[in-house]
Amino acid sequence: xxxxxxARCSLPNKKYRLETGQKIINFESAVKQFGSDRKAAENTGVxxxxxxxxxxxxxxxxMSETTREFFRTSDGVNFLHSFTLAIEFVISQIxxxxxxxxxxxxxxSQLNKIIATSTGAIGERLKVLENRxxxxxxxxxxxxxxxxxxxxxxxxxxxTFPSDICLVGIEPxxxxxxxxxxxxxxxxxxxxxxxxxxxxxxxxxxxxxxxxEARALLKYCRDHLGAHHSPDLFHVQQEISKATSAPMRAxxxxxxxxxxxxxxxxxxxxxxxxxxxxxxxxxxxxxxxYDQRLDIFAxxxxxxxxxxxxxTRHKQSIRDANKGIGDDYHPFDLRDGTLKTPERLRADLDxxxxxxxxxxxxxxxxxxxxxxxxxxxxxxDSMVATLRFxxxxxxxELSELNVTAACEKLFKEVLILIKYLEIQLPKSxxxxxxxxxKALLDIQRKNxxxxxxxxxxxxxxxxxxxxxxxxxALIFQRSSSxxxxxxxxxxxxxxxxxxxxxxxxxxLTVVHNYYIRRSDRSTAAExxxxxxxxxxxxxxxxxxxxxxxxxxxxxxxRNFSQAA
Numbered sequence: 001x002x003x004x005x006x007a008r009c010s011l012p013n014k015k016y017r018l019e020t021g022q023k024i025i026n027f028e029s030a031v032k033q034f035g036s037d038r039k040a041a042e043n044t045g046v047x048x049x050x051x052x053x054x055x056x057x058x059x060x061x062x063m064s065e066t067t068r069e070f071f072r073t074s075d076g077v078n079f080l081h082s083f084t085l086a087i088e089f090v091i092s093q094i095x096x097x098x099x100x101x102x103x104x105x106x107x108x109s110q111l112n113k114i115i116a117t118s119t120g121a122i123g124e125r126l127k128v129l130e131n132r133x134x135x136x137x138x139x140x141x142x143x144x145x146x147x148x149x150x151x152x153x154x155x156x157x158x159x160t161f162p163s164d165i166c167l168v169g170i171e172p173x174x175x176x177x178x179x180x181x182x183x184x185x186x187x188x189x190x191x192x193x194x195x196x197x198x199x200x201x202x203x204x205x206x207x208x209x210x211x212x213e214a215r216a217l218l219k220y221c222r223d224h225l226g227a228h229h230s231p232d233l234f235h236v237q238q239e240i241s242k243a244t245s246a247p248m249r250a251x252x253x254x255x256x257x258x259x260x261x262x263x264x265x266x267x268x269x270x271x272x273x274x275x276x277x278x279x280x281x282x283x284x285x286x287x288x289x290y291d292q293r294l295d296i297f298a299x300x301x302x303x304x305x306x307x308x309x310x311x312t313r314h315k316q317s318i319r320d321a322n323k324g325i326g327d328d329y330h331p332f333d334l335r336d337g338t339l340k341t342p343e344r345l346r347a348d349l350d351x352x353x354x355x356x357x358x359x360x361x362x363x364x365x366x367x368x369x370x371x372x373x374x375x376x377x378x379x380x381d382s383m384v385a386t387l388r389f390x391x392x393x394x395x396x397e398l399s400e401l402n403v404t405a406a407c408e409k410l411f412k413e414v415l416i417l418i419k420y421l422e423i424q425l426p427k428s429x430x431x432x433x434x435x436x437x438k439a440l441l442d443i444q445r446k447n448x449x450x451x452x453x454x455x456x457x458x459x460x461x462x463x464x465x466x467x468x469x470x471x472x473a474l475i476f477q478r479s480s481s482x483x484x485x486x487x488x489x490x491x492x493x494x495x496x497x498x499x500x501x502x503x504x505x506x507x508l509t510v511v512h513n514y515y516i517r518r519s520d521r522s523t524a525a526e527x528x529x530x531x532x533x534x535x536x537x538x539x540x541x542x543x544x545x546x547x548x549x550x551x552x553x554x555x556x557x558r559n560f561s562q563a564a
Contacts, residue, residue, distance in 0.1 A: 011546060013548045014545055014546035017071075018074060020072075021071070023044070023046045023054060024054050024055065027040050027044050030044050061113040063114070071114060080114070080546060084547050085129075085537075088102055088125060093133070093508065093511045094511070102122055114549065116547055131507075132540055133511065136510060136536055136539050140514060142201075153173075153207070154173070154207065154208040154210060154475070154477050155170070155209050156210050156483050157169050158212065158484070158487075161487075164182050165183050165186055166180065167179060167183050168180050168486055168487070170486065172479075173527070175524045176524040177512055179198050180486075186216055187216045188223065192224045207227055209230065211230075211231075228385075229382065230389075230477055231382040231386065232478070233478045234484075240322045240356060243360070243365070243368075251363060252312060255308040255311045255312075256308060259301075262301040266294075269297050270294060272288075272290065273290035276290065321352045321359075322356065328352065329349075329383055329478055331390055331416070331420065334440065335436070336440075337440050337443070346384050349383065349384070350380070353376075353377045357373060386476075387476075394475075398411060401465075401468075407453060407465075414448050415448070416473055418445060419466075421440060421444065422441065424437060486512070489508075489512070490508070513525045
């Protein structure tokens with residue numbers, strides 16, 4: 001039985017396994033043919049002592065002969081190579097596990113008998129793995145950026161804290177990480193240095209930044225990028241929640257407690273009255289006027305119930321208004337599909353904040369709560385400006401196509417709406433909201449099919465308008481949640497008592513961009529560059545070596561000459 005060794009193999013451990021396996025196979029085949037170890041050694045060029053050494057090492061593994069035979073072959077070595085690389089790649093780069101988890105897998109699978117699994121050996125292999133992953137990301141970025149078509153993009157920026165300050169910049173449409181690095185500061189100049197390293201190598205124009213209201217981010221967006229700043233809706237709603245949730249919950253708890261006490265007192269008086277009425281012989285003395293007492297306690301109970309209902313109503317009204325801010329902050333009314341102008345959005349947001357403010361006043365919230373509400377309301381100017389920026393961008397793009405007024409109306413009121421609903425449909429809070437959006441989407445699609453102007457357009461023109469509508473719908477960005485999601489992923493990689501080092505962070509960035517896939521099987525890099533790239537794992541297989549054989553156990557030598 002023979003195998004084919006790869007003479008050009010640049011992986012020393014894998015090459016050694018292939019060669020030693022070949023020697024054993026050739027020697028044993030020669031023994032069967034010639035019936036002599038001496039003749040086998042002469043014909044194969046493998047010394048008998050070498051063969052015995054290799055066989056003795058195999059036997060010390062404690063594995064069956066069938067298993068030993070398999071791992072001598074090229075198929076066995078290739079399987080061992082890909083399997084061990086898969087274990088170390090998935091556990092360390094995908095699952096956030098460490099050396100201990102990898103060692104346990106090798107122990108349970110008994111692979112620790114044929115590969116080196118010490119802490120030092122696995123640690124060195126993981127360093128090599130991470131360096132190769134970073135190398136892959138650098139190579140692919142250079143290749144893909146050269147062939148990339150120019151385009152305008154939005155950046156979602158925020159700081160995360162997996163262990164230290166980490167600046168993260170993501171293109172939200174593709175979820176491609178543009179920058180992810182540790183920094184000592186988070187001022188505008190530091191942001192510029194972190195982002196420009198990547199942006200200078202790309203044919204992109206950053207037209208919009210979505211983030212919270214941090215001053216450094218606002219300055220970087222305004223002074224360095226010259227882009228529009230879109231506020232993060234989450235931080236607006238979070239500020240309102242911080243202002244109202246805890247105080248209203250405390251008031252509701254207090255009102256519920258007072259109501260419960262009033263209920264107990266009322267039931268106690270009612271029980272005393274029933275007990276007195278059931279007596280045949282009344283006690284001597286002036287009788288207690290239970291009817292009067294019942295009226296007093298019943299009125300107190302009613303007052304407590306009204307107070308509880310009032311507090312509950314205030315709490316629910318604030319909650320509904322806060323949720324309604326998210327419902328209003330769209331370029332269309334998602335209930336009926338009508339186009340939303342900046343003036344209409346301003347009126348809708350003002351109405352929501354008036355409800356929040358009035359209920360906060362009636363509930364008697366503290367000055368600190370009112371300051372938070374006021375702070376959140378200031379952001380409405382930026383929200384209205386974002387909608388104005390959106391419609392201005394759409395008008396600019398349409399002007400380059402020289403379409404008619406009727407076609408422009410159809411594009412704004414129907415085509416963009418269809419694409420926007422398709423984007424928002426998976427983001428629905430519940431099935432009721434999803435069904436409502438789906439029904440509206442079906443109506444708009446039917447209206448488009450029956451539109452006479454749309455029927456007159458050539459298929460090429462239709463496709464061009466639909467593609468522009470999709471790009472337009474993606475321009476309206478109101479959240480930097482992709483960065484928050486990334487923060488959650490990094491938190492899984494950061495273990496107590498151990499910092500996330502820059503090398504590991506860089507490798508995780510590459511894995512996110514070039515390996516993690518969505519349900520459509522596309523990576524972030526494929527969506528961003530709009531090109532295919534090499535398979536990361538297959539690339540690593542050619543450059544990350546197979547684990548070495550286990551080290552020999554040391555022999556403890558005693559000096560008997562000095563024994564007493």
